[in-house]
Amino acid sequence: MSQQLSNEQLIAAAQEFGTPLYVYNADNITAQYQRLTTAFAQTDTKFFYACKALTNINILKHIKSIGCNVDCSSINEVKLALLAGFEPGNVLYTSNGIHFSEIEEAQSLGVNINIDSLSNLEKFGQKFGHSYPVGIRLRPNIMAGGNIKISTGHDKSKFGIPIDQLDKIMALVAQDDLFIQNLHIHTGSDIKDVDVFVKGIEVLFDIIPQFKELSSIDLGGGFKVPYKKGDAETDMPLLAQKVNEAFANHPNPNGKHLQVWFEPGKFLVSASGYLVAEVNVMKENTNTTFVGLNTGFNHLIRPMFYDAYHQIENISNPTGEEKHYAVTGNICETDTFAWDRKIAAIREGDLLVFKNAGAYGFEMSSNFNSRYKPAEVLIKDGKATLIRKRDTFEDILGNQVL
Structure with a gap:
């Protein structure tokens, strides 16, 4: 269960610092992260806090202190994460409709990069070829999430490269000998049905054999959190079980172990x-x-x-x-x-x-x-x-x- 602040603590904070006032409970963030790591203890999983949810550098420092990694949506979030003390290898930058110069800067900082367009993938290949590992954000054409405003994986979404353009992706990979280390999908927010993640895994397993140097698959985030009594939430132990079953049923034909990445944001904070x-x-x-x-x-x-x-x-x-x-x-x-x-x-x-x-x-x-x-x-x-x-x-x- 989450750790709640008391009314007395909130009133005391309001009296000391004035209102309106945002108050955060570090113990709750720690407890939420422990829920994740406990549920996935038997799975090779890496969690990246989707910091677009809350980027105060003191929150980022706390996230780092409990052992979590960080996911960024802009180059400035990347810079904040590095300033907070994250090692570049523990920073993930997933671009979205940005100018290629931002990807170049992320590469110069040494962080993990996911690319979400054919255009930027081609530019990346032309400049870096096989010298720098990169991930690809795919659009799986799966509808999920609390409502259309927070659903990102459906067939009218701006996010990612449509899965049906795989032939064009593979042509670019071959053209510039791209080093593809990660395949990424994110279907939305407020996802309570764990089978949505399983569907995403099934989409990825259909194409994994084509990427010989793959080391991870990224299933995004969007875990459902309860807002009032009786609200459903994502069942983390069940999700971990389903992920394990999916990998057991779909061994990587390339014989290489694949780590699973998740990007919890709202779930943590x-x-x-x-x-x-x-x-x-x-x-x-x-x-x-x-x-x-x-x-x-x-x-x-x-x-x-x-x-x-x-x-x-x-x-x-x-x-x-x-x-x-x-x-x-x-x-x-x-x-x-x-x-x-x-x-x-x-x-x-x-x-x-x-x-x-x-x-x-x-x-x-x-x-x-x-x-x-x-x-x-x-x-x-x-x-x-x-x-x-x-x-x-x-x-x-x-x-x-x-």
Whole structure:
């Protein structure tokens, strides 16, 4: 089970550092990683934290300290990972529609690279030939994930090289004697059906024989995490069992052992994060009681962007009588976090907490309405440490030319 912060810890952090405030629990991240390594203990598996979920360098340092590797989606994430102390061999960079110069820079840094287009694969071959191992991101044409906005493996997705263009891939491999070390697929996010991963393995095993120097296959991430009581989540022991069975049934005809890579992001950090906000105003309408907070979708966009659910609790009055509220933000757009949500009785000045805010919360925040981004705090071994200062007016002006 995940390690939860208490209301008292969250209130103390809010009192010390102000609100709105992102608070992360290092112990929870550690526990989630241990769940993975325990489930896959009998499998040769390597985990790369998909750091696009949360890139604060202090989070990256903690991820490194527990033995996990890191997956990056941009060259700047690669640089952050190296600055956090990761060895280049433990950094994975999966490109997506980027200029080839970014891949060249990643190569110069010595990290693992996955390429997602025929165009960049050809450029890579022309420049590096067989001298630098590389991976290929394939689009398996599998629909998976919580909704279309977070599904990446279907036949209309921009991600990866379509599996039906394998002949063109092989032509480029032969043309420039490419050293293909990894085949990568990622089908989406919020995947609770472990058979989706098995389908991906079956797609890969059909083509593995054509890649003689392959050393790993990368099944991506997208593990489902529960957002409320009764929610299903990815069954990790079952997934490990299915992966083992798939490899037993499909031995590599090239006789070479293949390591399995996964890229958990949300799974590692989602439940570790909390967004604490203060109630600015209460508005009583005929049919609705609006709760106006000192935050908005400029700090947590997921409910408006993905229709994502976040549990909201009143930590100032946790035992109050439950009532129905519309919880809204303070920016000049519709930024409703929840309609008709049952929450313990709310008063102006109360502190509300959004749970499961560790992944794609602060990371997707903005200065919309010229409002400040929140501070971030990491609680480790019971001690709260500021890991990002709250914005100031000087930060708003920072790069503007006056």
